[in-house]
Amino acid sequence: MQTSEARIDAAEAARTALVDSRRRQLLNAAARLLGRAGSQSVSMQNVADEAGVSVGLIYRYFGNKQELVQAVIEDVLHEFSVRVAEPVQDEADPVRRIAAAFAGYCSVVQELRDAAVLAYQESKTLEPEGRETVKDLEVESAEPLMAATREAIHAGLLRDVNPRLFAYDLLTTAHLWALKRWYFSRFMTHGEYVAQHTALSLSSVLRPEHRADYADLLGPLA
Amino acid sequence: MQTSEARIDAAEAARTALVDSRRRQLLNAAARLLGRAGSQSVSMQNVADEAGVSVGLIYRYFGNKQELVQAVIEDVLHEFSVRVAEPVQDEADPVRRIAAAFAGYCSVVQELRDAAVLAYQESKTLEPEGRETVKDLEVESAEPLMAATREAIHAGLLRDVNPRLFAYDLLTTAHLWALKRWYFSRFMTHGEYVAQHTALSLSSVLRPEHRADYADLLGPLA
Amino acid sequence: MQTSEARIDAAEAARTALVDSRRRQLLNAAARLLGRAGSQSVSMQNVADEAGVSVGLIYRYFGNKQELVQAVIEDVLHEFSVRVAEPVQDEADPVRRIAAAFAGYCSVVQELRDAAVLAYQESKTLEPEGRETVKDLEVESAEPLMAATREAIHAGLLRDVNPRLFAYDLLTTAHLWALKRWYFSRFMTHGEYVAQHTALSLSSVLRPEHRADYADLLGPLA
Amino acid sequence: MQTSEARIDAAEAARTALVDSRRRQLLNAAARLLGRAGSQSVSMQNVADEAGVSVGLIYRYFGNKQELVQAVIEDVLHEFSVRVAEPVQDEADPVRRIAAAFAGYCSVVQELRDAAVLAYQESKTLEPEGRETVKDLEVESAEPLMAATREAIHAGLLRDVNPRLFAYDLLTTAHLWALKRWYFSRFMTHGEYVAQHTALSLSSVLRPEHRADYADLLGPLA
DNA sequence: AATGAATGAGCTTTCATTCAT
DNA sequence: AATGAATGAAAGCTCATTCAT
Structure with missing residues (x-):
């Protein structure tokens, strides 16, 4: 049986994992872009497209x-x-x-x-x-x-x-x-x-x- | 005593010298900035300011x-x-x-x-x-x-x-x-x-x- | 009751309608200005001002x-x-x-x-x-x-x-x-x-x- | 024998003739340019080049x-x-x-x-x-x-x-x-x-x- | 959490105009 | 009278960033 703190910790962990996977997804997209088209081509829009998310979302994970x-x-x-x-x-x-x-x-x-x-x-x-x-x-x-x-x-x-x-x-x-x-x-x-x-x-x-x-x-x- | 051709040649030479010194002035200014920051961060306005000339002038010497x-x-x-x-x-x-x-x-x-x-x-x-x-x-x-x-x-x-x-x-x-x-x-x-x-x-x-x-x-x- | 597809279609339609109305707004503003002065004398800033939007937005709708x-x-x-x-x-x-x-x-x-x-x-x-x-x-x-x-x-x-x-x-x-x-x-x-x-x-x-x-x-x- | 006024008039006339021929030269150059490359291409520099004079000179004849x-x-x-x-x-x-x-x-x-x-x-x-x-x-x-x-x-x-x-x-x-x-x-x-x-x-x-x-x-x- | 329309500062570039020579 | 180097305002366009939904 879970204590309330454990439940919170679990939720916390789940959120952290989600954040990490999003960050990873975005970093990979950016790296792919760099490899394919050079650093000139790295615009936030391009990264978003490459990662299949919206521009706005990137700002949730990177300032x-x-x-x-x-x-x-x-x-x-x-x-x-x-x-x-x-x-x-x-x-x-x-x-x-x-x-x-x-x-x-x-x-x-x-x-x-x-x-x-x-x-x-x-x-x-x-x-x-x-x-x-x-x-x-x-x-x-x-x-x-x-x-x-x-x-x-x-x-x-x-x-x-x-x-x-x-x-x-x-x-x-x-x-x-x-x-x-x-x-x-x-x-x-x-x-x-x-x-x-x-x-x-x-x-x-x-x-x-x-x-x-x-x-x-x-x-x-x- | 100068012949007319000699005068023209002298004028030509003077202009060439001027062009060269301008190019040098601009190259030095640009090199100073580019060395400090990447070309992406260097604007033509920056180069012009660094060289003490106007933006427009740069385009007379570089396309x-x-x-x-x-x-x-x-x-x-x-x-x-x-x-x-x-x-x-x-x-x-x-x-x-x-x-x-x-x-x-x-x-x-x-x-x-x-x-x-x-x-x-x-x-x-x-x-x-x-x-x-x-x-x-x-x-x-x-x-x-x-x-x-x-x-x-x-x-x-x-x-x-x-x-x-x-x-x-x-x-x-x-x-x-x-x-x-x-x-x-x-x-x-x-x-x-x-x-x-x-x-x-x-x-x-x-x-x-x-x-x-x-x-x-x-x-x-x- | 809406199916999920119907909801997506509705969203699509709404977006299309928005795009169309924006295009119309911009076309009308541009037509007003172009009719008054030639295209050489009309700047994108002018069009933006006339339409009450920003310059950048025009480029979302026209290349x-x-x-x-x-x-x-x-x-x-x-x-x-x-x-x-x-x-x-x-x-x-x-x-x-x-x-x-x-x-x-x-x-x-x-x-x-x-x-x-x-x-x-x-x-x-x-x-x-x-x-x-x-x-x-x-x-x-x-x-x-x-x-x-x-x-x-x-x-x-x-x-x-x-x-x-x-x-x-x-x-x-x-x-x-x-x-x-x-x-x-x-x-x-x-x-x-x-x-x-x-x-x-x-x-x-x-x-x-x-x-x-x-x-x-x-x-x-x- | 010329009176002094007549001399002045003659000088005046000569100057007027010169001004007219310069204006003509420039107008023809501009017209040639228009015919060849369209009104887009009419810059003061282009007109000057076409007429074989300097940009500055144009401003002596047209404000x-x-x-x-x-x-x-x-x-x-x-x-x-x-x-x-x-x-x-x-x-x-x-x-x-x-x-x-x-x-x-x-x-x-x-x-x-x-x-x-x-x-x-x-x-x-x-x-x-x-x-x-x-x-x-x-x-x-x-x-x-x-x-x-x-x-x-x-x-x-x-x-x-x-x-x-x-x-x-x-x-x-x-x-x-x-x-x-x-x-x-x-x-x-x-x-x-x-x-x-x-x-x-x-x-x-x-x-x-x-x-x-x-x-x-x-x-x-x- | 996620979207993407909207913004506007800032970039490169052009060109009418000036002025020292 | 004539030159053309120099200026700088203004243009077209991009893109990081925001925010209502």
Whole structure:
């Protein structure tokens, strides 16, 4: 038997769930629109049409357009963090964990290409506060890489490199495929892009005595 | 004593000079604003105000807003190409030429900070044709680096790396300071950013037998 | 009792009715202004003010200014066709039907004065496609007159005149009151204008042996 | 030997001549523009370009755009009056003089088509005062026809028709070819248009006893 | 909760007009 | 007398936002 509070809680929960699903519906519609027609085409009317609701309804879930755009970006970055955490867990060797994390970033970028470019294009239009949040999320998404790097250095596998620098370079290298695909795709596939950047990065910091252990990752640079 | 033709030529020259200086004035004003905010947030009225002229005047020098944005971007990229060519010439050693070219890119980026971000943020908003021109200019600006890289490989100083990949990575690393300064400046100066990336890049491709020759460039990674 | 479908249909119908009344409101406001001044001198703001709505609203009902002007003209011409068809039906005698049709045109012109001038003044400013539609509508509105004329000729009442020429002359004569009222009203009323042109037109083509039958229409020319 | 006043007069005359030729140059340029690209295209810049002078210069000869447009229209109407007076003089018979005047109007209309339409299209945009002048010029151009009509009536050749009505009808019939050529040219040439309207008009007012004398003008209606 | 008609500020662009040269 | 660079008001149009239903 339900107490009155429990009933209220249940109702509360139901409402929250509804709100969340509406927000999700709208965020997805906006993301779809961005991917299909670019950020130019994101008008409130277009988002409403794409989501199959009315313009007015959007304002029940987002205070204004700014907030919606902000939410879309944060949503994408969140997706990033989540999807990158997985492939890293299985790997015991810290160097191989670096490679796995980088590969993870790259595969998410490849999949969310258009959305990933968004952060670079729209960040200027955000409120300072929102911009900070976006930056925080980006830094956060580099965490797994940074942890693995620190560990690898500590284990004496890598030279004494600044982990924040090294990790962020790898993160941006992953992003770079989205921004500069037009160039790199002229002479290499995304797979080659990932492999060769893995090799170059590790080659720059792997201590000579351990290079042989990671010949498979270094490829021709071994 | 002036002939009548000489007088006409002089008048022509004066007008051309005036036109050029006006274009420059407008390009600079627009670049300042576009660097600060995206082109979506910059109105022609804003540009006019920033340049201290009337809206109407802009249209005497640029057909429409699109053309103005395009011209600003091309102008920045041109500046890039020009300013980067110099520091490279003096260096005979191809590896040191790579370092010099990278340092050159980095110093131009540092100086034109806001403008340098433009190409990344606005290129998606350009007309396809204009986009191609921008891409061509960007690729062109990587030429000195690519030439030095090829030479260094040919001289047996570097491992067998893809020069297009290696050179473009360096180019984008230089650009990256403009995009991610907010992060890197938390723990390093621009000078350190340049030095450490020079070291990392060379470290990844320098053949072991030549590392000693470039200890000054490799720093702690030597 | 209403079924759910019936309720939806009712809502649909209500919306359609609202849309129609809005369109009408805007068309009337625009027609009033366009009749007074040319479309070049009439701004969308003017139309909005005249209709008592906002500029933005006009664009919900008409894609752009061109479309609005086009719609106003077509609306007037449609009104013409509709209002002219009536007075003709009752008349059995084809000659008297010509006179009735002409009188009909003239009375509509008199009533829609300003609007009637529109087609003459704006047709050159329309898109080619729209211009064709306007021409078609104008030709269509001459149909009743042309039919009556053909019949009268076939009945041997009129000389062998080109019906397309004769009918169109009458149509434009009716329109002409709107264009040249400033002149004709100096020395005659609209009623006299109609009577005397009826007389002149019939006088030019009535076979001598039937003139006496239509002395009432020929007046002093009998 | 010149007196001082004579010298001043001569200078005055020279200046007046220069002013006139400049005005002419500009009016012709504007008329050419109208004929080629429609009234939409008449901007001060376009007129200046067409005339091969600067925009500023136009304002030395016309106070503003309004005045220029007005002058163009008046110029065309003046041309009308002048060119119509000639063919009438040779004809002694007043009925044939009517036909000659009508033919004269028609041929001028045919030649100045685009310019003739102008009066109908732009008159709404003129100042009230200018509009009056245009009307006066139009009435004036009907003078020869009216005189001939009066004479023909007085000579007992025509029925007792209102000469102002009859003459103006003919004048507008001439104009009508410019406005409705798109229709009439479907089934007749301009020559046939003139001949058949001459026949119709005369047929409506010629006294029966004189029809035979003008069988050549009446054609099939004889 | 949901709709979408209505608003109006703000954008890009044009062009008549001025005025220093 | 002649130029044309410069101005800025005003146009057409868009779209974030509101609110009666």
